[in-house]
Amino acid sequence: MISGLYQGQDGDSRLELRVDVDGPRPTRRVSGDLFSVAGATTSYVGSFVAGSADIRVEGDQAWIEGQATFSHHALNTFLGIHIAPEGSEAVIDGHTYRIAKASPFFRSVLLEQDSVVGTVPFVEYATGQLPAPTGSPARTLNVAAAYAEAGVEIKTVPPHVIPVDGSGTDLAWDDAELHHAMEQQFSLFTDAPSWRVWLLVASKHVGGYRGIMFDYNDAHQRQGSAVFYDAIKGDTPQAQRAQLRTYVHELGHAFNLLHSWQKNLATPPQPLGPSGGFGDLSWMNYVQNYLPGGEQGYWAAFPFQFTDPELIHIRHGFYRDVAMGANAFGTGAAEIAPFEQPVADESGLALEVRGKDSFAFGEPIVVELKLAYTGEPRSTHGHLHPDTEFTQVCITQPNGRTVLYRPMMRYCVDTSPQIRLDETHPALYRSAYIGHGRDGHYFQQPGEYKVRAQYIAADGSRIVSPALTVRVRYPVNAVDHQVAELMLGEEQGKLFTLLGSDSPTLRAGNQALDEVIDRYGTHPLAVYARMVKGLNAERGFKAITKDKRLRVRPPDPKQGAEQLSAVVAEDGIDNITLNLVMRRLARAEARQGDLTKANAVMDQMVDTFEAKGVNPIVLGQIRRQAELTKEALSAEAG
Incomplete structure (x- = not known):
């Protein structure tokens, strides 16, 4: 087979060339990455792809000629490649490279998979155990095999099983804990673009999700993801099949693949597949949203592979658009046209x-x-x-x-x-x-x-x-300016998103919020600082240490109740957030051993929203929520 990765060098210019002309699902493309070598260092220069070149394959030889699209300025966009057993050569942008085949894969990624004690990482699924579509051969797939079919080699490092230290048995992870775990574990990686990704097999997420790709908010995104064992566990063929899809799906995001119905938000925008993307037979679609037929229709037709456009991206996307830690997720998709009302809307x-x-x-x-x-x-x-x-x-x-x-x-x-x-x-x-x-x-x-x-x-x-x-509004006085500066830091933004965190990487943000409370405690915006600090104190916090142990910081209900009581008293936040704050305040009071006070907070919640004049249906839901919270806190207290 001719297809695969070729490497060569011309002076200080190094080439990694991907030739995709035969073998499984050939895309009839060639692409490559160019690097500059200086002493003991290598720097990325740019990438190119030729999607409509003239390709001729005869036996073990291939001739490829055509125009290429470059990610950078190129003096000459015409490329010529000849592959032959006696020697292969590529002429690209004025350089002539003697090339040799380095791998049958187009790309290679290092995967480190850690798991929390008590979880069982997915191993493999035999696709012939359940009915599959015609033309999809029965085979045994694991994560590496699924990506191998896409032309990507997944190399794994020895996994770590993370034991639990500290108090508490609640292993439900929230966003702040996942963010901190990623920050802590990525100290082992180069803080730069690289073909390396981390996957955490955790117990469960507080929101009940199956998986998350959570590495978005720094200079080197798409390096961390997680799957949640409690939501996907099971030994049946159906459960094993679903686990395979979840693992491949989450890692697909690390390759900068969007969900099937969101490709129009990428840069450049990609056309949506059938039914607005919901008709894609892809790892990146949601099973239950497949149209037509939902979950049953999806599995009856899914051939366990990426779509053709996704395959082209994984194999031939520009280096920075695919490599972990390089371009941000959905590169450039931040600037868009405003959403417009449909021409016709009969959705009801x-x-x-x-x-x-x-x-x-x-x-x-x-x-x-x-x-x-x-x-x-x-x-x-x-x-x-x-x-x-x-x-x-x-x-x-x-x-x-x-x-x-x-x-x-x-x-x-x-x-x-x-x-x-x-x-x-x-x-x-x-x-x-x-x-x-x-x-x-x-x-x-x-x-x-x-x-x-x-x-x-x-x-x-x-x-x-x-x-x-x-x-x-514009600030009215100097104090408004000073408080705004303390609230608008990058770390503070993350803390508002995460509703607080113990992560040392957000220490400056926590210090800024402390300053808002200590120096400007009567300012109206101090209520938000108190809310973040109170919610974080009221919950426990899980952290994975550098020696791969899970430690749990127990809740501080006294500190949580102090801050959250002040938030409720000021009543400066929106109704839905106030509802959350009051339920968490009740939990803090119950954890201090005062169920009477906890129940009083729930009664106060009902009275507060009744006084606000919320509609009767919503008020009825709040009453039921208050009673359920009382029952749960009573059961927790034993």
Whole structure:
């Protein structure tokens, strides 16, 4: 077979050439990366790809000629390649390289997989155990074999099983703990683009998700992901099949592959597949959202492979667009056209973005999303928050530029329980902090912003909201300026997203919030600093140490109750967040042994929202929530 990776050097210029002309699923492309060698160092220069070259293959020889597209300025875009047993040569941008085949794979990635004690990492699945589509041969697949079929070699390092030290048996991971675990473990890696990725097999996520690719908010993204054993475990063929898909899916994000229905948000935008992307037979689609036929239809037709465009990206995408730690996820996708209302909309659903009339400069921007039915009752999924990426939010800034809110954490929900919107449940509500994401702060200056959301329903319909005007006020005095500066740091933005963290990498952000509380405790924005500090203190915090041990910092309910009580007293946050704060305050009081006080907080929550005049259906839901919280805290207390 001719296809594979070739290497060569001409003076100080080194070439890695990918020839894809025969073998399994040939794309009839050649691509490569160019590097400059100086002494003992090698630097990346650029990449190229030829997608429509003249290719002639005869036996064990190949001749390739044509124009290539370069990621950088090239003096000559014409390339010529001759591969032969007696010697191979490539002429590219004025250099002549003597090349030799280095691998049958196009790319090679080093995978380190760690697992928390009590989890059982996935091993392999035999595709012939369950019915598969015609033309998809029965074979045994693990993660490495699945990527080998895409032309990528996955090399694994010895895995680590992480024991648990410290108090507590709650091994449910939240976003802050995952972020800290990634930061801690990546000290072992070069903080630069490289073909290396870390996968954590954790017990469960507090949100019940199956997997997450959570490395977004730094200079070297796409290097960390996790799968959650409790959500995907099982020995049946169906469970093993689903585990294989989850592992391959999460690692696919590390290669910069978007979900099937979001490829139009990439740069350059990619065309969506059938049914707005939901019809893609791909590792990157969601099984339950496949159209037509949902989960049953997906597995009946899925050949256990990436789509052709995904295969081209993995094999031939420019180095920085694919290599872990290089270009950001969905490179360049931050600047987009504002979402537009459909020409025709018969979905029976309406989406609304609601928020305060105005925000102080430096105040965390939180909006409320409301999805309601119009006319006849409707069934759809409940993933209304932009972190799950069935909902997107775009922000038109005062300078006229429109950017896409891109969450710091990206959940793969993989399950979409249906909700029914009708007279008894007319609307679904979610609160979303959109002030900070993986592109940093989105509201960095006073002025008028336009916020619009798009919800992708279970049938693929795209429901677009009217624009919400968000006004960020100018600071009134010097204290407003000083508090805003303390609130708008990059680390502070991460802490608001994570609702607090113990991570040493966010120490400066925590110090800034402490300063807001200590020096400017009467300022209206201090309520947000107290909320972050209180929520973080009230929960335990898991951390993986450098020697691969899991240590649990126990909750500090006294500190949590002190800060959260002040938040409730000030009542400066949105209703949905206030609901969360009061339930966490009740838990803090119960953990201090005062169930009476905890129950009183829940009674206060009902009274507070009744006084706010929330509609009777929502108030009934809050009453039930309060009673369920009381029961849960009573059971926890024994």
